[in-house]
Structure formats: C-alpha cells, structure tokens
Amino acid sequence: MSALTRQRLSLALIWLALLTMPYWMNAVGGYTELGTRVLVLGLAAMALNFLLGFTGVLSFGHAAYFGLGAYGAGMAIKYLAPSTPLAIVIGVVLGTLAGAIIGALIVKLRGVYFAMVTIAFAQVFFFIAIRWNAVTGGDDGLTGWHRHALDLGFGKIDILNNDKAFYYLVLVLFAIAVGLMALLLRSPFGRTLLAIRENERRARFLGLPIEQHIWLSFVISCLFASLAGTLFALLSNFIDPHALHWSQSGNFVIMAVLGGMRSFWGPLVGAAIFVVLQDYVSSHTANWMSIIGLFFVLVVMFFPRGVLGMLRRKAKS
Amino acid sequence: MSDKNPLETKVSRRSVIKAAAAAGALQMGAPFIGNARAAEPVKIGLDNPLTGTYAAVGKNEMIGCQLAIEQINAKGGILGRPAKLLVEDSTSGDAGTAVQKARKLIERDKVSFLLGNVNSALAMAMAQVAYEKGVIHVVPGGHTDSITGTDCHWNVFRICNTTQMEAYAVGPELLKKGGKKWYFITPDYAFGHTLQAGLERAAAKIGAVKVGGDLTPLGTTDFSSYLIKAQAAKPDVIIFLTQGNDMINALKQAVQFGLEKRFHLAGAQQELEALEGLPPEARIGTWVFEWYWKQPGVPHVAEFVAAIKKKTGRVPTARTWFGFASTWTCALAANKAKSLDARKMAKALQGMKLPPEVGLMPEQPFFRAGQNQLIPTLYVGNAQAKGPGGPDDLFNVTEVVKGTDVAGTLEESGCKMVWPT
Numbered sequence: 137m138s139a140l141t142r143q144r145l146s147l148a149l150i151w152l153a154l155l156t157m158p159y160w161m162n163a164v165g166g167y168t169e170l171g172t173r174v175l176v177l178g179l180a181a182m183a184l185n186f187l188l189g190f191t192g193v194l195s196f197g198h199a200a201y202f203g204l205g206a207y208g209a210g211m212a213i214k215y216l217a218p219s220t221p222l223a224i225v226i227g228v229v230l231g232t233l234a235g236a237i238i239g240a241l242i243v244k245l246r247g248v249y250f251a252m253v254t255i256a257f258a259q260v261f262f263f264i265a266i267r268w269n270a271v272t273g274g275d276d277g278l279t280g281w282h283r284h285a286l287d288l289g290f291g292k293i294d295i296l297n298n299d300k301a302f303y304y305l306v307l308v309l310f311a312i313a314v315g316l317m318a319l320l321l322r323s324p325f326g327r328t329l330l331a332i333r334e335n336e337r338r339a340r341f342l343g344l345p346i347e348q349h350i351w352l353s354f355v356i357s358c359l360f361a362s363l364a365g366t367l368f369a370l371l372s373n374f375i376d377p378h379a380l381h382w383s384q385s386g387n388f389v390i391m392a393v394l395g396g397m398r399s400f401w402g403p404l405v406g407a408a409i410f411v412v413l414q415d416y417v418s419s420h421t422a423n424w425m426s427i428i429g430l431f432f433v434l435v436v437m438f439f440p441r442g443v444l445g446m447l448r449r450k451a452k453s
Numbered sequence: 454m455s456d457k458n459p460l461e462t463k464v465s466r467r468s469v470i471k472a473a474a475a476a477g478a479l480q481m482g483a484p485f486i487g488n489a490r491a492a493e494p495v496k497i498g499l500d501n502p503l504t505g506t507y508a509a510v511g512k513n514e515m516i517g518c519q520l521a522i523e524q525i526n527a528k529g530g531i532l533g534r535p536a537k538l539l540v541e542d543s544t545s546g547d548a549g550t551a552v553q554k555a556r557k558l559i560e561r562d563k564v565s566f567l568l569g570n571v572n573s574a575l576a577m578a579m580a581q582v583a584y585e586k587g588v589i590h591v592v593p594g595g596h597t598d599s600i601t602g603t604d605c606h607w608n609v610f611r612i613c614n615t616t617q618m619e620a621y622a623v624g625p626e627l628l629k630k631g632g633k634k635w636y637f638i639t640p641d642y643a644f645g646h647t648l649q650a651g652l653e654r655a656a657a658k659i660g661a662v663k664v665g666g667d668l669t670p671l672g673t674t675d676f677s678s679y680l681i682k683a684q685a686a687k688p689d690v691i692i693f694l695t696q697g698n699d700m701i702n703a704l705k706q707a708v709q710f711g712l713e714k715r716f717h718l719a720g721a722q723q724e725l726e727a728l729e730g731l732p733p734e735a736r737i738g739t740w741v742f743e744w745y746w747k748q749p750g751v752p753h754v755a756e757f758v759a760a761i762k763k764k765t766g767r768v769p770t771a772r773t774w775f776g777f778a779s780t781w782t783c784a785l786a787a788n789k790a791k792s793l794d795a796r797k798m799a800k801a802l803q804g805m806k807l808p809p810e811v812g813l814m815p816e817q818p819f820f821r822a823g824q825n826q827l828i829p830t831l832y833v834g835n836a837q838a839k840g841p842g843g844p845d846d847l848f849n850v851t852e853v854v855k856g857t858d859v860a861g862t863l864e865e866s867g868c869k870m871v872w873p874t
Contacts, residue, residue, distance in 0.1 A: 374582075
C-alpha cells in the first residue's frame with residue numbers, strides 16, 4: 137500500500153466515522169450531544185493548531201475568540217433577531233474582528249511573550265463578561281435564549297429539538313472550515329507559514345513579509361475558533377464566562393498537543409480523547425482532572441508527537 | 454523499530470504501559486455497559502457540586518438523597534420499581550459543566566428526575582435545560598428568587614427558601630440586635646444579587662438603611678480590602694451574604710481584624726457546614742437557618758438525625774434535609790400521579806404537603822401551587838461557639854418563623870406559569 141492510498145483511506149475512514157457518529161454513539165455509551173461537542177471543540181483545537189502547528193506561534197488566549205463568537209451568537213439571538221444563521225455570522229464577525237485588531241498589536245512578539253500577551257487580552261474579555269451583569273448576565277451566564285429552526289425557504293429544519301439535525305449542521309460547517317484550512321495550507325501561503333515555522337530568520341532573508349503572514353494566520357485561526365464558539369453556544373443554548381477563561385485556552389492547547397500538533401487531524405483526535413475522557417471519568421470521580429492531567433503527562437513524556445504522531449510512526453516502521 | 458536489540462526481553466516497558474492503560478480504560482468502560490443492561494429502575498439524576506467552594510454542602514445534599522433512596526426502596530420504590538440515584542459533579546461555579554452534565558443525564562441516562570444545584574446560577578442554567586427537555590427538575594438548595602419567580606417553569610420545583618423569604622425572616626432580628634445602618638458583603642452572582650435586593654426591601658419595610666456594600670467574586674479568599682472599606686462606612690451591622698468557603702474566609706478574617714468588637718457581624722443565610730468550618734470565636738452573629746437538627750417535639754426528626762448519624766457520624770444539616778426532601782418529592786409525585794409523565798407529576802405536586810416523616814418541621818411544608826415553591830419553616834437565631842447539645846449544636850434558635858408569613862403573595866413572586874398543551 138503506497139503512502140498516498142493509505143492517506144486517502146484514513147481520510148475516508150475519518151469522514152465515514154464522523155458521518156455515522158449519531159448512529160453508533162449511543163451503542164458505545166455516548167450520546168449525540170457528546171459527538172457534537174467533540175466536533176465543536178475539535179474545530180476550535182484545529183483552528184488553534186493552524187497557528188500553533190503550522191505557523192509555529194503559540195497562542196494561549198484562543199478562548200477569547202471562541203468566547204466572543206459564543207457571546208456574539210447568544211446575544212444576537214437574545215437582543216437582535218431569532219435567527220440561527222444570523223447568530224453564527226455575528227459571532228464569527230465579532231471574534232474575527234477582535235482577532236484582527238489584537239493580532240495587529242502583538243505580531244511582533246515571539247515565544248513566551250506572545251503567549252503571555254494573548255492570555256492578558258483573553259482575560260480582558262473574561263472580566264468584561266463576568267462584570268457586565270446587565271448585558272452578559274455576569275457569572276450566571278447568558279440565559280433566556282435558544283437556537284432556532286433553520287428556515288430554508290422551502291422548508292424548515294428543526295435543529296432545536298432534533299439533536300441529529302443539529303449534529304449534521306455542525307458537521308457541514310466543520311467540513312467547510314476544515315476544507316478551507318486544508319486548502320489554505322496547500323496554497324503558497326500555507327507553504328510560507330511552514331517556512332516561517334521551520335526557520336523564521338531564513339524566511340525573512342528570503343524577503344517574505346513575516347509579520348503580515350503571522351497576522352493573517354492569527355486572524356484565520358481566530359475566525360475558525362470563533363466559528364467553533366458560536367456552535368458551542370448554540371449547542372448548549374447557554375454561554376458563561378468560563379468559555380472565555382484562560383483555562384479554556386489551556387484546554388485547547390492540551391487537545392492540540394494530545395492529538396499531535398504536527399498533523400492536520402491530530403487536534404480533532406485530541407479533542408475527542410479530552411471530551412470523552414472528561415465525560416466518562418467525571419461521572420466516576422470528582423478528581424477527574426487529575427486523570428486527564430496524568431494522561432497528558434504520559435502522552436507528552438512517551439509520545440511527544442501526540443497520539444496521531446505515534447500511530448503514524450507505528451505505521452511507518 | 455529496525456534496530457532491535459536481540460537480547461531485549463519480549464515484554465517491553467512500552468507494552469507494559471500500554472497494557473496498564475488498556476486495563477484502566479476497561480475499568481471506565483465496564484460500568485456503562487452495566488448501565489445499559491439495567492434499564493429497569495427509575496433514575497434520579499443529581500447534578501451538584503462535589504468540588505470547589507460548595508463541595509461540603511453539595512456532598513451533604515447527596516447524603517440526604519442517598520438516605521431518601523434507601524427509604525423509598527424500602528417502602529416499595531417508585532411505582533413499584535426501584536429508585537436509583539445517578540450523581541454527576543457540576544463543579545461549584547462552572548455553569549457550562551452543569552449544563553453539559555444535565556444534558557448527559559437526560560440524554561444518555563434517560564433520568565426521570567433532575568436534581569440540583571447548590572449554586573443558584575447553575576440551578577437556573579439547569580432549569581432551562583430541564584424545561585427544554587420537559588423533565589421534572591427539583592432544585593434542592595439554589596436560593597435565587599427567579600427560579601420560582603420571574604423565570605419559573607411548570608416542571609421546576611424548589612425545596613429551599615427564596616432569598617426574599619430569608620431576608621424577610623431575618624430582617625427584624627438584624628434591626629433589633631444590630632442597628633439600622635447596614636453594610637453588605639455580597640457574592641457577585643445570582644444568589645448574592647437577589648439576597649441583597651431582598652434585604653434592602655426588608656430594610657425599607659422596617660426602617661433600616663444601606664450605607665454601602667461590595668460585590669465579591671465567587672471563590673474570593675482574601676477579604677481584607679472589603680473589610681477595610683466596610684469599617685470606613687461606619688455601619689451598625691456588617692452583613693455577610695457569602696456562602697461556603699467564602700463565608701468561612703470572610704468571617705475568619707473579620708474576627709482576626711477584631712471587627713466583632715465594634716460592629717454586629719451577621720447575615721441572612723447561615724449553614725451548619727460553615728459554622729463547623731469556623732474557629733469558635735468566629736461563630737457569632739444573627740442568622741437564619743433553613744432547617745435545624747435540634748427541634749424538640751417535632752415528630753420523626755430524631756429518627757432522621759439518627760439515620761444520618763449512622764451513615765456519616767455527623768448530624769444532618771439543612772443541606773442533608775434539602776437532598777432528602779427533594780428526592781422524596783420525586784417519589785411522592787410519581788406515586789401520587791401514578792405515572793412518570795412529567796406533566797401529570799407536576800400537576801400532582803401543585804399544593805402538595807410533604808408528609809411529616811419527610812417534612813420534618815413544626816408546620817407541614819407544602820408546594821405553593823402556581824409557583825412550585827416549597828413553603829417551609831425558617832429558624833432565626835444566633836451562632837454559638839458551643840451549645841448545650843454537644844459539639845454539633847452551633848446554632849441557637851430564638852424564633853421559629855412560619856414560611857407563609859414571609860413568602861409574600863403569588864403575584865409578588867412574579868411567576869406566571871405556562872403549562873404545555
């Protein structure tokens with residue numbers, strides 16, 4: 137089996153698994169909303185990985201754009217109009233705009249300084265959300281709204297009461313987002329990002345505008361993170377400031393590293409492991425975080441390329 | 454691995470780790486297979502804090518639930534089927550997790566009843582899920598008014614008092630013992646906001662005034678800056694509305710500052726868990742308890758205390774009773790409606806009185822129709838370093854207040870209930 141056919145085969149397997157998820161989820165002890173969560177958080181982790189794994193820049197504040205997308209969507213439905221597509225658009229625009237502005241301020245920073253400043257900006261949004269009781273609902277979260285059925289003109293799709301319908305809506309948006317990311321990475325732009333990741337100084341000597349590239353990569357990453365955020369809010373019909381907290385940013389990084397940040401699908405695998413582990417273990421013990429922490433330590437110590445990286449190496453040997 | 458050492462033993466370190474991980478994963482998997490098989494029992498899902506600032510009170514509610522389950526099963530179960538309690542940790546302040554767990558209990562485990570939450574904000578978020586899914590939701594101990602007020606739902610019931618009821622009950626005593634100038638230290642979320650608003654309303658009625666206040670984030674450990682501000686306002690009473698570990702930290706620090714010598718330190722809602730966590734010199738002030746284990750002359754209370762003592766070695770607290778009463782409410786509703794249909798059970802609960810062996814109060818508590826709020830008795834009194842009833846007797850009840858006297862009218866609650874057709 138050549139490398140190409142193997143790659144195609146695994147791609148087909150991934151999509152087959154995602155397409156049929158709602159039908160085998162219950163049989164293995166899961167439920168449809170768990171599958172939707174995996175997709176949503178997987179998308180967020182893949183968006184982060186666009187920056188972390190393919191541009192080589194670590195953002196520790198992606199919860200900000202995720203949360204802004206979520207709050208944008210929730211507040212659009214609550215205060216503007218009861219429309220799910222409008223909510224998604226507003227959430228994404230809000231998150232991307234914030235990413236564009238903040239990105240422009242911080243592209244010159246590198247390494248730990250970049251990470252620190254992204255955390256700082258994310259915490260600004262967290263405190264706005266937790267303090268502005270009248271608009272965001274404060275620590276209680278934003279309640280009193282829910283997603284609405286999709287009106288296609290010729291008929292309605294009830295994504296509110298039908299979990300499977302909502303899952304497939306998320307899957308379609310996920311597929312579009314992932315497809316776009318893959319296309320971007322194959323384009324000359326994506327190749328340039330890889331060059332920056334591998335050796336920034338050499339790329340600069342080649343005359344590449346490094347700052348613009350990192351900024352654009354940051355904005356693209358924020359765009360998909362905020363898309364994930366809108367879907368996260370719509371999934372629970374609820375959003376609270378914890379989605380903006382730095383620990384949420386940390387969870388995204390954990391997912392990306394757990395799954396393997398050098399591979400395109402790694403973060404999705406990481407998100408699946410994280411979400412399912414959290415869901416199962418927390419039913420059995422209040423100390424579920426230590427189990428996840430232990431698992432993370434084991435992965436980082438023994439499989440530094442993540443779960444998917446380990447499987448790859450196995451396949452090659 | 455091409456560079457294999459021929460002397461290497463067959464079992465590598467890596468495969469040992471893998472085997473261990475696989476064995477571990479199997480442990481996780483097995484119970485779920487078990488769950489799927491035993492579809493027979495009626496499931497009650499408890500989504501409550503087991504970690505964080507409300508861990509202690511959350512666990513006591515769980516113990517109450519467990520005792521109720523044992524009693525229900527000993528008395529024939531729910532509609533002849535055994536009752537089963539499923540417990541999920543909602544965390545103390547992360548509403549997103551509470552919502553996720555509520556959906557998990559309803560979606561995957563197909564619970565007939567949802568119980569929780571200690572944190573009012575989490576309780577409200579869960580109520581929204583339960584309403585969306587049409588499942589009976591009993592809130593054991595989340596006090597904010599709107600749960601059975603402006604945001605009330607036909608399927609959401611509450612055992613503990615509203616913050617307004619607590620405020621009206623304790624207000625006159627605060628005025629009498631402390632004075633008329635009140636300063637608030639309030640936790641910054643739903644519960645704190647409504648409790649303070651309730652006390653301000655009570656103050657207006659009896660002629661007390663607010664001279665200042667601060668909102669403290671949930672989980673605050675250092676209250677010194679707030680306490681310095683409070684002193685500067687020169688109040689008669691400093692009112693602590695924080696709960697859980699926040700209450701313990703705030704009161705401890707106030708006493709370390711020596712504030713109790715200059716002001717009356719008091720509050721509204723107080724719990725045995727918090728008093729147990731305080732050093733004796735900080736067990737002071739005027740408070741309201743929602744249930745107390747020492748109720749001479751009230752039938753069945755002694756048996757309940759003995760049963761809990763046998764289970765845990767400690768006396769039950771108000772939280773234990775909340776969990777106990779809310780679990781019993783589920784069984785009583787189903788058995789009265791002779792059905793597990795949520796609408797029929799909700800109808801059966803309208804105006805229902807809790808029987809004496811569940812109510813455990815001088816007046817039989819009842820669910821007020823049209824609001825789904827339990828109207829119980831309240832116990833106003835003062836905290837004490839050591840009581841005549843042993844090391845657990847940390848509260849001295851001076852006045853027993855009837856719930857009907859402080860509950861206000863149905864119109865005042867703001868609840869406009871809409872039933873599904």
